Amino acid sequence: MRIDVLTLFPDMFTVPMNESMMWKARDRHILELYTHNIRDYALDKHHVVDDTPYGGGGGMVLKPDVVVRAIEDVKGVSKARVILLSPQGSVFNHAKAVELSQQDHFILVCGHYEGFDERIRQLAIDEEISIGDYVLTGGELAAMVVIDAVVRQIPGVLGAEGGADRDSHADGLLEGPHYTRPAEFRGLGVPEILTGGHHEAMTQWRREQAIRRTWQQRPELLRSAPLTESERYFLATLARESAEDCQERMM
Numbered sequence: 001m002r003i004d005v006l007t008l009f010p011d012m013f014t015v016p017m018n019e020s021m022m023w024k025a026r027d028r029h030i031l032e033l034y035t036h037n038i039r040d041y042a043l044d045k046h047h048v049v050d051d052t053p054y055g056g057g058g059g060m061v062l063k064p065d066v067v068v069r070a071i072e073d074v075k076g077v078s079k080a081r082v083i084l085l086s087p088q089g090s091v092f093n094h095a096k097a098v099e100l101s102q103q104d105h106f107i108l109v110c111g112h113y114e115g116f117d118e119r120i121r122q123l124a125i126d127e128e129i130s131i132g133d134y135v136l137t138g139g140e141l142a143a144m145v146v147i148d149a150v151v152r153q154i155p156g157v158l159g160a161e162g163g164a165d166r167d168s169h170a171d172g173l174l175e176g177p178h179y180t181r182p183a184e185f186r187g188l189g190v191p192e193i194l195t196g197g198h199h200e201a202m203t204q205w206r207r208e209q210a211i212r213r214t215w216q217q218r219p220e221l222l223r224s225a226p227l228t229e230s231e232r233y234f235l236a237t238l239a240r241e242s243a244e245d246c247q248e249r250m251m
């Protein structure tokens with residue numbers, strides 16, 4: 001996979017994109033990642049990339065001539081999708097990460113300042129993604145979030161044991177609890193089922209814990225999670241317990 005990033009701050013990418021999984025993906029030639037400085041496409045003496053907004057109101061706006069030139073140069077004759085990171089985009093999630101992991105090339109555009117001349121969107125952007133409903137200083141951290149989530153979905157990036165198919169969200173559920181040694185820590189033990197060696201019972205327990213945690217933290221996810229009939233039954237038990245808890249607290 002090839003990813004090109006257009007940014008005013010390419011240095012922001014150097015450490016995060018060269019550690020851990022990202023390093024592994026690049027080292028194994030699974031990922032080719034290139035950053036391009038938008039400022040290099042400003043043709044005037046002072047390399048100006050932004051200007052004041054028409055109509056006033058303060059703040060600065062990225063210039064369309066500079067940004068469109070940068071995008072067109074990086075895109076060349078390729079068919080790569082051009083994706084803008086911004087709070088106006090559709091909210092990024094696991095499904096989007098899987099979808100992008102199947103592309104062989106895409107381009108991420110990181111804005112800074114208050115925004116972007118609208119004509120950049122009209123002329124050069126295919127798609128707009130937000131990583132959540134809050135405001136960042138620039139699109140760089142959002143781009144790195146997207147790259148990380150996408151690249152770990154590519155087969156061969158994670159080892160077989162920690163495959164992305166075992167992640168939270170891969171099966172529509174949150175992950176249940178994990179434990180390692182010591183068997184007792186500050187008075188807290190490990191659930192017996194995990195030390196008993198009964199493999200099938202343990203697998204069922206783990207599924208149930210995932211369902212329980214999803215019910216507690218993100219119940220709306222359960223609407224589309226693929227559950228077996230007996231898992232639906234387990235969920236109904238949880239719902240009944242919650243209703244009873246609720247009633248008790250009202251007494």
Ligand code: 4GX
Nearest residue numbers: 085086111115130131135136138139142
């Ligand atoms: N998820 N921001 C982008 C500047 C900007 C504004 C408009 C282009 C168009 C964000 C987010 C985010 C702040 C990045 C504003 N660039 N990006 N930036 N949430 O908040 O992705």
